[in-house]
Amino acid sequence: MTEEGKPTFAAERRERILELVRSNGAMALRDIASQVRASEVTVRRDVRALEAEGLIDRRRGGAAPPGRLGHEQSYAQKTRQAAPEKLAIAKAAAALVEDDDAIVLGPGSTTEALARELMGRHNLTVVTNSLLVAQVLVNAPGIDVMVTGGSLRGTTLALIGSATEQALAGIRVHRAFLSGNGLTVDRGLSTPHPAVASVDQALVACAQETVILADHTKIGTDTMVQTVPPEHINHLVTDNHADPEVLMTLEDMGTTVHVAVLENDQGE
Amino acid sequence: MTEEGKPTFAAERRERILELVRSNGAMALRDIASQVRASEVTVRRDVRALEAEGLIDRRRGGAAPPGRLGHEQSYAQKTRQAAPEKLAIAKAAAALVEDDDAIVLGPGSTTEALARELMGRHNLTVVTNSLLVAQVLVNAPGIDVMVTGGSLRGTTLALIGSATEQALAGIRVHRAFLSGNGLTVDRGLSTPHPAVASVDQALVACAQETVILADHTKIGTDTMVQTVPPEHINHLVTDNHADPEVLMTLEDMGTTVHVAVLENDQGE
DNA sequence: CACCAGGTGATCGATTATGATCGAATCGCA
């Protein structure tokens, strides 16, 4: 040694490591060690210290700049988490669908779950503006899927806009299954998005009966635009955590309420 | 020179896999492995982990972007067929799309690849009857996706039927990009399915210009129903394995022929 | 001069990532 003109103090060496990693991206511990003329053990100690300060990301075999791995949760994962209630509701709602029926399925993870429950049905015609629903049913042998046209909305994979409403204009089906964002006794079903609301109304308009799928988190919530007034709701399918008072009031207004019971009920 | 100073940490490798799959669409496990210089076993583990996070869709033989709209059965077949050619064709065809354009994209894996190439465009309006294409473009920020209505055809995830044609009736766009099953000098573009043919004609009818995407395996093949007569084909994009005689004949008939050249023929 | 303190390097189990292999399951094709 002593070849080094610089007495490599610890702090100085760490600065150098930081610079190296910042400019080179991920680096192997070995390479860092050779660059700063220190043993791997020492560099490992340094990197560990830098990691504690949040200045670096440590990983097996080396180090990398921090913050690179921002894994965002995907839509698919979100739907998986609230699954049990939605599944129960979907199973209950499936009882309202008969063979040889023609129905409308709106967008939403609950209706998507309902679609999955319908897979084995025979001679069913399903009209939907949800690409998710369409995809679920595309391989079901006994089911005809009709997709409405429209502008594709990225967040929900639903079709909306005037083209959607036009496509729905000529269609008449038995029941429409919808799942909005909020449901109250006063204002019925509501959604925060005006264009979605408009389409929801069109979906309802082409069915003889309207079925709302709403888990308890949605009941009592009101959002911006009303889509279905309470007196137009023929059926409501919800879970057993919903407020019984609300349900009774709705029944008084003529809605048939179906309560899906969760089997393994985690207490609260 | 991009030497292998890259340490290839697990986290970086997974990021790379994500990017690969996101930009290339469905990929075979083997190809991913060779791209990231890791064994298939390792890639399988990575893909499994990514799937658990909901960031990727795993399927037999490979991985695909999440979002559920998949080519389940046709996946293996399609990815193996002529992936590099299709990619090259798609890249070439992308040159025919300008910003602020309005175009029609038909169904098919080649048009789907084209859709992927268009991801970065601004102010683009894309009309399609393919749910696959719609799915690809749904997350592109600068692109409006209009989906035609219609009956969902399971094998290709395309919308067909009179509803589709009706939805297209009121639409006028600059160019239509189609990819049929066969293309000959005598009969132009053809497809084995009558209903698909009818929709293809409607797609062409609402565009000022028609662009056909066809790799060499399709050229010279004739199938049941003619969809686009040769004199209506304004542009043909194909690869450099196509029969030059056919191309010249088409050019004599007024078609502008674009030949995509394969750059890297790796690992096949 | 002896001793201590901080930093550094070396060594040794323990842990981890990776790759190979084999039975099982699945797919494609006839």
Place this chain on the structure above:
DNA sequence: TGCGATTCGATCATAATCGATCACCTGGTG
């Protein structure tokens, strides 16, 4: 429907790295 081929999952083997402990070196201090 059955068969060959492919792919998957699981287990094991290997190699690399990690964490911890110890030894050493250097400089300061009583």
